[in-house]
Amino acid sequence: MNDLWDDVRAFNAACGVSMRHTPGWAPGPDVALALRLVVEERDELLFALASRNLVGAADAIADSLYVRAGLLLRLGLARTYIHDLITKSTEPPSWADFDATKTMAYIGDELEKVDQRIRDAIIARDLIEVDVAIHESMYQLSALAIILHVPMDRVWAEVQRSNIAKMVDGEVIRRDDGKIEKPEGWTPPDIAGVLGMDVIGDAA
Secondary structure (H helix, E strand, O other): OOOHHHHHHHHHHHOOOOOOOOOOOOOHHHHHHHHHHHHHHHHHHHHHHHOOOHHHHHHHHHHHHHHHHHHHHHOOOOOOOOOOOOOOOOOOOOOHHHHHHOOHHHHHHHHHHHHHHHHHHHHOOOHHHHHHHHHHHHHHHHHHHHHOOOOHHHHHHHHHHHHHOOEEOOEEEEOOOOOEEOOOOOOOOOHHHHHOOOOOOOOO
């Protein structure tokens, strides 16, 4: 069983991210970066959904959970007793239940609304609302994985494998522009392989 919090904490530590053990505020630039990542991954998810790209959607759900967990860890708000966000599925990934239960517009609207709540709460310095809103958004993402029958446990493990492979002697190496230098032999996560899909795109 993958532990979301331990995985994200380990990678963030390798990246030199400061994480709190008790609730409180991280430096402004750290929070701003985390918020930017939240929005970037959400937009990638919405694009994948609009494109009916199941591989991209699965990857973006995992990445969205990752960056939101990272923000919570920065602020000392991670509810580490929560272990049901990384879901399993025994059915093949499919759009069937997605179209029947949630429209693209509804999902996009709900994610954007909760992300605005997160931003507003940070501006208002309201840690309780930040806590509630981020965890709520993570459950929305987990529910979406269930609707799409994505085996998030296996997708998550592959994303974590790829992230850990960026480390050299327990740390990541950064370029002059701050981006992580990928070691020789590094490979991106094989989400298509995990999902058993040969092509990226539509699936019944």
